[in-house]
Amino acid sequence: MSNKCVDLVLITPEPLDESKVRSYVSDNTAGAISIFIGTTRNHFNGKKVLKLEYEAYTAMAVKQLQEICNDARLKWSLCKMAAVHRIGEVPVGQPSVMVAISSEHRHDAISAVSYVIDAIKASTTIWKKEVYEDGEGQWKANKECKWLNEDKGAP
Amino acid sequence: MSNKCVDLVLITPEPLDESKVRSYVSDNTAGAISIFIGTTRNHFNGKKVLKLEYEAYTAMAVKQLQEICNDARLKWSLCKMAAVHRIGEVPVGQPSVMVAISSEHRHDAISAVSYVIDAIKASTTIWKKEVYEDGEGQWKANKECKWLNEDKGAP
Incomplete structure (x- = not known):
């Protein structure tokens, strides 16, 4: 079954259409659908967050999503x-x-979603800025970013 | 944050309203939503499946879902x-x-969904029958049911 389907991979400035993404993975051969949704939460390290701002090196990030x-x-x-x-x-x-x-059996879909979101956080060219109620935040790499960790490990 | 919210627990003969369930777990304090959906797949052990039929000892199953x-x-x-x-x-x-x-950080929600669906399969009073194209199936406990496995282990 693997590699027969074309994966839906997208970087977009538009609000995400959750029902469209959900519908995309519908498949009568599948008994399981696993979904992860990352949302902007209203606090970070005790500060009130108003919004997040994301920037991407889009052409590279799309390739990275497909590779993941x-x-x-x-x-x-x-x-x-x-x-x-x-x-x-x-x-x-x-x-x-x-x-x-989606997958035939549930453990495949559940494990794969966990892997994919971890990989997106660790290795895509997407950056975020938290904007706080008490002032601007800073652009930053994800703390899980493997490049960042490689830098930390350098002499 | 734990135990402040009332969990949505339901056994119903109606088609599941996925968007309603999704909306129920929306929370501005959460940065993560994990979802699992089990669907009827069109085959089992090489046979073409037309539908599944589920029966439950509902009063007990609702309590079991809440305990899980x-x-x-x-x-x-x-x-x-x-x-x-x-x-x-x-x-x-x-x-x-x-x-x-939903949870503040993603690993909590992802791990908990995996735990909950495994527990539902293993320990709730819900039974299913697969109905095949070439004839009726049999009511059966889930193969992961812990009661079944305890029976198998008995002398």
């Missing part, structure tokens, strides 16, 4: 996959990233 | 939880069970 999906297909038996990320301003409560995967 | 949610809250830091199961006929492609959980 391809890697997941090698590890698990999956049917349909979607990995979408919003850029620009994302207000509190709204989704910035969504991963949806 | 309570157990998950003890293990992880969760915000809102929903665990719903359809009974009766569930045609191919349609959802029979849905678990949705």
Whole structure:
């Protein structure tokens, strides 16, 4: 079943259409659908967050998302996959990233979604800024970013 | 945050309203939503499946779902939880069970959804019958049912 389907991979400034992403992974051969949605939460380290702002090196990030999906297909038996990320301003409560995967058996889809969202956080050219109630935040790499960790490990 | 929210727990003969369950776990304090949807797949052991039929000892199953949610809250830091199961006929492609959980950080929600769906399969009073194209199936306990495994282990 692997690699027969074209994965839905998208970086977009538009609000994410959750129902469209959900529908994309529908498949009568699948008994399981696993979904992860990352949303803007209203606090970070005790500060009130108003919104997040995301920027991406989009052409590279799209390739990275596709590679992450391809890697997941090698590890698990999956049917349909979607990995979408919003850029620009994302207000509190709204989704910035969504991963949806269908599979015949549930452990494949659940494990693959966990892998894909971890990989997106660790290795895509997408950056975020938290905008606080008491003033501007800073652009920053994700704390899980593997480049950042490699830098930390350098002499 | 744990135990402040009332969990949505439901056994219903109606088609599951995925968007309603998704909306239930929305929370501005959450940065993560994890969802699992079990659907009727069109095949089992090489046979073409037309539909599944579920029956439940509903009063007990509702209590079991609530206990499973309570157990998950003890293990992880969760915000809102929903665990719903359809009974009766569930045609191919349609959802029979849905678990949705929000949390501040993603690993809590993802781990808890995996735990909850495993526990539902293993320990609730819900039975299913697969109805094949070439004839009727049999009512059966879930192969993961812990009662079944205890029976197997008995002398």
